[in-house]
Amino acid sequence: MSExxxxxxxxxxxxxxxxxxxxxxxxxxxxxxxxxxxxxVERVRRAVDxxxxxxxxxxxxxxxxxxxxIAVVVAEPETRFFTDPFFAQQVRGISRELTAHDNQxxxxxxxxTADYQRVGRYLAGGHVDGALIFSLHAEDELPALxxxxxxxxxxxxxxxxxxxxxxxxxxxxxxxxxDAVRYLLGLGRRQVAHIAxxxxxxxxVDRLDGFRxxxxxxDPRLIVEGDFTPEGxxxxxxxxxxxxxxxxxxxxxxxxxxxxxxxxxxxxxxxVPEDVAVVGFDDMVSVAEWTDPPLTTVHQDIEExxxxxxxxxxRTLEPPAQGGAEPVRAASIVxxxxxxxxASA
Amino acid sequence: MSExxxxxxxxxxxxxxxxxxxxxxxxxxxxxxxxxxxxxVERVRRAVDxxxxxxxxxxxxxxxxxxxxIAVVVAEPETRFFTDPFFAQQVRGISRELTAHDNQxxxxxxxxTADYQRVGRYLAGGHVDGALIFSLHAEDELPALxxxxxxxxxxxxxxxxxxxxxxxxxxxxxxxxxDAVRYLLGLGRRQVAHIAxxxxxxxxVDRLDGFRxxxxxxDPRLIVEGDFTPEGxxxxxxxxxxxxxxxxxxxxxxxxxxxxxxxxxxxxxxxVPEDVAVVGFDDMVSVAEWTDPPLTTVHQDIEExxxxxxxxxxRTLEPPAQGGAEPVRAASIVxxxxxxxxASA
DNA sequence: ATGAAAGCGCTAACAT
DNA sequence: ATGTTAGCGCTTTCAT
Numbered sequence: 001m002s003e004x005x006x007x008x009x010x011x012x013x014x015x016x017x018x019x020x021x022x023x024x025x026x027x028x029x030x031x032x033x034x035x036x037x038x039x040x041v042e043r044v045r046r047a048v049d050x051x052x053x054x055x056x057x058x059x060x061x062x063x064x065x066x067x068x069x070i071a072v073v074v075a076e077p078e079t080r081f082f083t084d085p086f087f088a089q090q091v092r093g094i095s096r097e098l099t100a101h102d103n104q105x106x107x108x109x110x111x112x113t114a115d116y117q118r119v120g121r122y123l124a125g126g127h128v129d130g131a132l133i134f135s136l137h138a139e140d141e142l143p144a145l146x147x148x149x150x151x152x153x154x155x156x157x158x159x160x161x162x163x164x165x166x167x168x169x170x171x172x173x174x175x176x177x178x179d180a181v182r183y184l185l186g187l188g189r190r191q192v193a194h195i196a197x198x199x200x201x202x203x204x205v206d207r208l209d210g211f212r213x214x215x216x217x218x219d220p221r222l223i224v225e226g227d228f229t230p231e232g233x234x235x236x237x238x239x240x241x242x243x244x245x246x247x248x249x250x251x252x253x254x255x256x257x258x259x260x261x262x263x264x265x266x267x268x269x270x271x272v273p274e275d276v277a278v279v280g281f282d283d284m285v286s287v288a289e290w291t292d293p294p295l296t297t298v299h300q301d302i303e304e305x306x307x308x309x310x311x312x313x314x315r316t317l318e319p320p321a322q323g324g325a326e327p328v329r330a331a332s333i334v335x336x337x338x339x340x341x342x343a344s345a
Numbered sequence: 346m347s348e349x350x351x352x353x354x355x356x357x358x359x360x361x362x363x364x365x366x367x368x369x370x371x372x373x374x375x376x377x378x379x380x381x382x383x384x385x386v387e388r389v390r391r392a393v394d395x396x397x398x399x400x401x402x403x404x405x406x407x408x409x410x411x412x413x414x415i416a417v418v419v420a421e422p423e424t425r426f427f428t429d430p431f432f433a434q435q436v437r438g439i440s441r442e443l444t445a446h447d448n449q450x451x452x453x454x455x456x457x458t459a460d461y462q463r464v465g466r467y468l469a470g471g472h473v474d475g476a477l478i479f480s481l482h483a484e485d486e487l488p489a490l491x492x493x494x495x496x497x498x499x500x501x502x503x504x505x506x507x508x509x510x511x512x513x514x515x516x517x518x519x520x521x522x523x524d525a526v527r528y529l530l531g532l533g534r535r536q537v538a539h540i541a542x543x544x545x546x547x548x549x550v551d552r553l554d555g556f557r558x559x560x561x562x563x564d565p566r567l568i569v570e571g572d573f574t575p576e577g578x579x580x581x582x583x584x585x586x587x588x589x590x591x592x593x594x595x596x597x598x599x600x601x602x603x604x605x606x607x608x609x610x611x612x613x614x615x616x617v618p619e620d621v622a623v624v625g626f627d628d629m630v631s632v633a634e635w636t637d638p639p640l641t642t643v644h645q646d647i648e649e650x651x652x653x654x655x656x657x658x659x660r661t662l663e664p665p666a667q668g669g670a671e672p673v674r675a676a677s678i679v680x681x682x683x684x685x686x687x688a689s690a
Numbered sequence: 691a692t693g694a695a696a697g698c699g700c701t702a703a704c705a706t
Numbered sequence: 707a708t709g710t711t712a713g714c715g716c717t718t719t720c721a722t
Contacts, residue, residue: 009471009495011715022693027717035691052493054469058406059715062698067403069451069472081433088427095454104467106414107452109440122449124399126354127414148397150354230635286428290575356699367709372701380707404699407714 010051019047030055061126069104070313071128071151073119075142076135081109084228084256085284086302087134090156093306094132101314103129116145123149130313132156138200154313156305158202158332167316169309169333171300173203173281176337177210180251180279180298183339185214189249189277193222195236195261197253207253207281222247226257233257237264248276249345255280255287255297262291262344277345293343300337308333355396364392375400406471414449415658416473416496418464420487421480426454429573429601430629431647432479435501438651439477446659448474461490468494475658477501483545499658501650503547503677512661514654514678516645518548518626521682522555525596525624525643528684530559534594534622538567540581540606542598552598552626567592571602578602582609593621594690600625600632600642607636607689622690638688645682653678 016026021040028036029044030053036044047053061067072094074081081087091105098105106128108119123131123146131146134156143166146153155168184192194211197204204225212218221243226232233252237260240247252258258280262272270276272293280288283299316330361371366385373381374389375398381389392398406412417439419426426432436450443450451473453464468476468491476491479501488511491498500513529537539556542549549570557563566588571577578597582605585592597603603625607617615621617638625633628644661675 009469012717013715023716024693024695024718025691028692031717037691040692052469054466054471054494056407056715057470057472058403058412059698060717061403062401062407062700062715063717065698085428092427092454095452099454099460099463102463104472105452105454107440107450109437109444109450115444118444118447121399124354124397125402126399127402127449149399357701358699368700369702369710370708373708376701382707385708401699404714405701407699407716408701410714 009056010053012053012055015044015047015051015053018051019043065126067104067127067129068102069106069128070098070310071106071108071123071131073108073110073131073133073142073146074135075110075133075137075140080135080228085286086254086256086282089284089302090134090306090309093303093308094310095306096303097307097310097314101310103310103314110142113141116142120145120149123151129317130154132309132313136160136201137198152313152316154309154316156309158206158334160202164332167312167330167332169305169312169335170203171305171335172337173206174210174213176281176298176300176339177207177251177253178213179337179339180281181211181214183296183341184249184251184277184279184345187249187273187277187345191222191244191247191249192218193224193240193244193247193250194218195224195226195233195240195250195252195257197226197228197257199225204253211251219244226253228254228257230256230260230263233260234264235260237261241268241270249278250276251279251281253281255282255284255291255295258295258297258344259287259291262293262295266292273343273345279339279345283340288340288342291344296342296345297340298337299340301335305335308335354401355398357398357400360389360392360396360398363396364388410471412449412472412474413447414451414473415443415655416451416453416468416476418453418455418476418478418487418491419480420455420478420482420485425480425573430631431599431601431627434629434647435479435651435654438648438653439655440651441648442652442655442659446655448655448659455487458486461487465490465494468496474662475499477654477658481505481546482543497658497661499654499661501654503551503679505547509677512657512675512677514650514657514680515548516650516680517682518551519555519558521626521643521645521684522552522596522598523558524682524684525626526556526559528641528686529594529596529622529624529690532594532622532690536567536589536592536594537563538569538585538589538592538595539563540569540571540578540585540595540597540602542571542573542602544570549598556596564589571598573599573602575601575605575608578605579609580605582606586613586615594623595621596624596626598626600627600629600636600640603640603642603689604632604636607638607640611637618688618690624684624690628685633685633687636689641684641686641688641690643682644685646680650680653680 016023029041130152138160158170196208224236226236280295280297283297288295288297361368371389374386475497483505503515541553569581571581625640625642628642633640633642
């Protein structure tokens with residue numbers, strides 16, 4: 001299977017020879033350029049089929065400077081990437097969009113900043129036409145790295161700095177959080193707590209801000225920082241229960257953390273939603289529908305966001321349409337959220 | 346960030362000029378070849394740094410025929426790929442091994458056979474040096490496709506056909522299943538059922554065979570086929586309960602399915618393990634430790650298998666060591682399993 | 691509409 | 707030890 005030196009792949013040259021045309025014409029046919037007469041097209045096509053010709057991508061890239069591949073860079077320990085369905089759905093959206101445009105997805109996993117150099121080299125090496133960067137914590141230098149490498153980038157989630165040359169796709173975290181808290185209040189809850197995500201990520205901060213928009217005078221003890229894992233959610237819930245034993249509701253910044261919180265609640269015998277109402281965030285179906293009880297949560301269309309990211313990047317890559325009209329500047333996207341009511345609140 | 350026509354990346358030529366050497370020497374330094382005198386090496390290094398030179402991969406690939414990239418092809422709806430922690434762990438092992446050898450991972454997701462052509466083109470296009478193929482169902486033509494493309498391949502899981510030119514990495518499914526069933530019997534259980542995986546996959550068949558090795562005369566009604574999802578496990582459990590109400594143990598072919606089965610058991614009020622003992626397969630920690638009760642299961646080192654797959658493939662790719670000795674033929678690998686006892690049995 | 695020819699940036703013989 | 711040179715397979719002017 002790996003015997004070296006076997007059947008070399010046919011080249012364009014071979015196709016041209018077989019079709020009795022020049023390499024240039026063969027190339028035109030292969031790339032679907034206009035202006036090759038039908039019979040020739042036909043002959044070249046046949047030659048391609050007969051030979052099983054497939055263009056050599058390296059050669060093509062060398063001249064076109066196009067890879068038709070984009071990198072997905074995840075600045076998060078691989079553990080979380082694979083454990084958290086959030087990424088899964090996002091990547092799925094991306095993959096779909098890229099595939100639809102004949103682009104490949106190159107996955108670059110980083111296990112801490114030690115890998116950043118490797119990623120930098122890769123991006124600068126011209127392997128990919130663009131990059132999608134994920135899960136940035138404050139001060140993350142991945143985007144800067146991509147910029148230095150001259151690789152167009154779209155970021156997943158609002159970056160910590162503002163600067164409108166940086167494109168990103170995010171959902172309305174703050175608005176979604178407000179909806180969640182208002183809903184809880186509407187239920188008549190009086191002591192609403194919040195389990196936040198890691199506060200070095202904007203999504204966490206935005207959700208916390210939404211919480212505060214509605215409850216500006218909330219007792220600070222009602223707010224605990226988690227880490228987007230079930231264990232973290234469990235720990236946070238335990239802490240909350242200890243500090244504010246009479247809480248009657250909690251808005252958790254992610255479904256995954258909420259699942260951990262629910263577990264703790266069940267363990268200590270608090271009924272959900274009777275004693276404590278719980279609202280999550282994300283609407284990760286695989287989590288929210290399977291918790292006990294099923295989770296009321298803020299829905300965001302994660303897969304769609306992935307698709308949007310890829311679409312935005314691809315658009316950025318397109319040649320600046322030469323119609324005299326000023327090119328429509330690609331812009332960041334913020335998608336809406338909506339509350340999905342299940343049983344936990 | 347995407348302004349076209351800005352700072353072209355420096356070429357080797359530029360580095361050579363700046364260092365005052367020939368392109369060849371610059372190349373030697375960049376690639377760490379022996380036999381360049383220290384002062385020159387120094388000068389070239391400096392030029393590289395000053396210019397921020399990074400080799401153009403396309404150009405390099407064109408001549409070396411090496412991509413330093415391998416494809417991971419998953420023959421499974423993306424949904425399952427991202428939902429099932431099994432893949433996650435496997436990919437993680439692969440990613441680690443590849444990274445350690447400076448190889449990139451290109452993820453090729455296929456959503457049904459419609460995508461096979463696309464994958465075939467990609468493999469044949471010479472984008473990657475090899476492929477790792479996953480989750481094959483019977484009659485899957487992905488491996489044939491890779492072979493036609495001339496791309497060395499290692500398969501995850503024993504393929505359905507035998508032919509020892511095909512390399513694969515799998516765990517001892519049959520032995521693990523035997524251990525599980527024997528353990529259940531050792532507990533004094535008399536009516537041991539089995540929830541199998543999809544029987545068009547060898548892993549499922551092998552686990553079922555292990556079950557039968559120990560219980561050759563098991564009532565056929567004790568065996569139900571699932572689909573490696575929690576829902577499938579739940580359905581299978583329900584069916585089992587209906588057919589054989591007095592069953593007192595069940596060996597489930599995957600932890601993920603077992604989680605669904607446990608849910609059903611809880612719902613209908615059977616205590617685990619008192620009324621029904623449950624043993625899973627995989628030891629997917631994120632699942633097995635979090636079920637209620639925690640799952641006794643057959644452990645396989647999934648991440649390690651990923652690593653082994655990548656290692657095996659990389660070895661296949663190496664030039665056939667020129668020491669006169671006959672090259673050690675790379676061989677398929679079967680890893681051991683072991684029972685991990687938690688609370689469910 | 692088609693062909694000839696000039697590279698894209700790099701590595702690897704081959705010379706020196 | 708270093709430089710010269712010939713491609714790798716392809717796209718793309720530029721002629722015709």
